[in-house]
Amino acid sequence: MEKTSTSLVEDFQRYFNLELASEPAKLAQVFRIRYRVYCEEFGYEDAKRFPDGLESDEFDSISRHTLVSHTATGMAAGCARLVLADEDTLMPMEQHCGAAIDREILRGYDGRRDTVCEFSRLGVDGAFRRRMGEKASRFGEIDAIDCSHREQRTFSLIAVATILSGLALSEILERPHCFAMMEPFLPRLLRRSGLIVHLAGDEVDYHGLRSPYYWETREMVAGMVDELHEFYNHIRDSFARGEPVAAALNEGSNGQPDVRIAPDSIP
DSSP states (O other): OOOOOOOHHHHHHHHEEEEEEOSHHHHHHHHHHHIIIIIIISOSSOGGGOTTSOOOOTTGGGEEEEEEEETTTOOEEEEEEEEEOBTTBOOHHHHHHGGGBOHHHHHTTTTOGGGEEEEEEEEEOHHHHGGGTOOSSTTOOGGGGGOOSTTTTGGGHHHHHHHHHHHHHHHHTTOOEEEEEEOTHHHHHHHHTTOOOEEOBOOEESSSEEEEEEEEHHHHHHTSOHHHHHHHHHHHHHHHSSHHHHHHHHOSGGGOOOOOOOGGGOO
């Protein structure tokens, strides 16, 4: 019998490539997406601070970055980062939205902040969101997770892949306690696919109304719907496999990636 449907993994692999971004040229692509989304399109950050067109901050040097590229064109399509906390360094949400966070939750990780991380700077380039009329948020319409109308929602897989990439990194790096600032609609959409997040504080106006959330990676993975779980396993296994990936995860001084960008590395 002729196969009439494909899995999320097959859909994604047909059009996109997901990788760890650690080399300067790849990081430049990540920062370029962030500049277009966070500075030019939504105005969350002041574009004048980044005359080179690369949006970055002090947390990038303690982060792991992922990049989605469009296979046919080589265009950078989406990105995200996982910020690795430690005893001496605040996470971005602690620095910018500290008053909104439930301090009791954070105190529960005192002395073991090396198990904590923050998922942030998720973005999908507007060129891909506009192809589906997706302008409501910086990562488009992630309701595509419900797996219907595959051809129509292929580009929304960029957002799905970046979210799953953060989960995969948190598992591989043994950072199971994850935090993120989320718009009100996002937790509801995640729950439709079995991705459970927990409120970790109060709503705050930071680049629009957002609230702090946290999740345990094991709980998140266990609750996934089957097809999403297959997609997650594919991403996690691809990250965990091979020497190049191991090098990307451990690159730089003190185990951190070197995020300095040379001018001739900028695409």
